[in-house]
Amino acid sequence: MPLLALDCEGPVTLNDNAYEFTAALLPQGGEFFARISRYDDYLADVERRPGYKAGDTLKLILPFLKAYGATNRALREFSRKTLRVLPGAAETLKFLNQLLPTFIISTSYRPYLEALGEVSGFPLERVFCTEVDFEAVKIPEAEARLLREWAEKILELPLIEIPEGARGFEDLPPESQRAVEVLEEIFWRKLPEMEAGRFLEEVNPVGGKEKARALETALSETGFSPSEALYIGDSITDVEALELAREGGGGAVAFNANRYALRVAEFYVLSERATPEAELAKAFIEKGKEGLIALARKEAKDYELGLVAEAGKDLVSRSEAFRKGVRGKAIGALG
Incomplete structure (x- = not known):
């Protein structure tokens, strides 16, 4: 698994x-x-x-x-008051925790991840974040x-x-x-x-190389290799972790991503909901990266999934526009 x-x-x-x-x-x-x-x-x-x-x-x-x-x-208090989850995220996290070892690797400050844990039940021992x-x-x-x-x-x-x-x-x-x-x-x-x-x-923010190091720690703790890692990220802070998964033969997915993540990811997703993450996980469990390719070939989906290399030249502009539509223009424009 x-x-x-x-x-x-x-x-x-x-x-x-x-x-x-x-x-x-x-x-x-x-x-x-x-x-x-x-x-x-x-x-x-x-x-x-x-x-x-x-x-x-x-x-x-x-x-x-x-x-x-x-x-x-x-x-x-601010983190608890302002937390907004992607539709379906709390349910998806609970499902994923039962399906396979799941970790969150975030640059965000710990109080924000604690707020997420309170509403989703996600275990903090499987969270890497900035102290x-x-x-x-x-x-x-x-x-x-x-x-x-x-x-x-x-x-x-x-x-x-x-x-x-x-x-x-x-x-x-x-x-x-x-x-x-x-x-x-x-x-x-x-x-x-x-x-x-x-x-x-x-203070040592968990971004860039620290995210890759966190992924390596999660792999070591669970006894898996990079080829067995599915990593889902969206921004410049995820580049090294996406590269680690991709170069190791695992799954590297850019989710509602900006140009930095799309530059190194093998797959991309555009979705207003978090539920595709469960489908990605099931496909990866079944056949690894080949499972993700097979899922991308299916047309009957309420979200867009594809291979970055096969997408048109407008992928970056489409993804960044979609990102701003989902998260708001100001936040979506950040690196």
């Missing part, structure tokens, strides 16, 4: 918890988060900076959240004021534009280069010298 691992936000829930918490706490917090998220895309996918991984947005924003009064309790403790870092009021000033400065920056095929700083438009330079100064020269810089040192 194989193993299933899936991302939380996208394949299971409709939220972007970190984005929404930032939007609720900071003035123009959604715009602020979008700028840091695009900087994350640049560092992880264009510059490919050593030691940096997709999803580290979730540690970059922590000093600013702290400066605006974030607490562990506030994050727990955060706002109370562990005490910042002086002078630092908090400076961080709030920097937040205003970041809001004045343009959203970094990443041209197709960009592979370095020099490929960015001039205004985007200037935005990168400002963010470099804040995050890698000034913040490390501050008490708030401890967030950058001590």
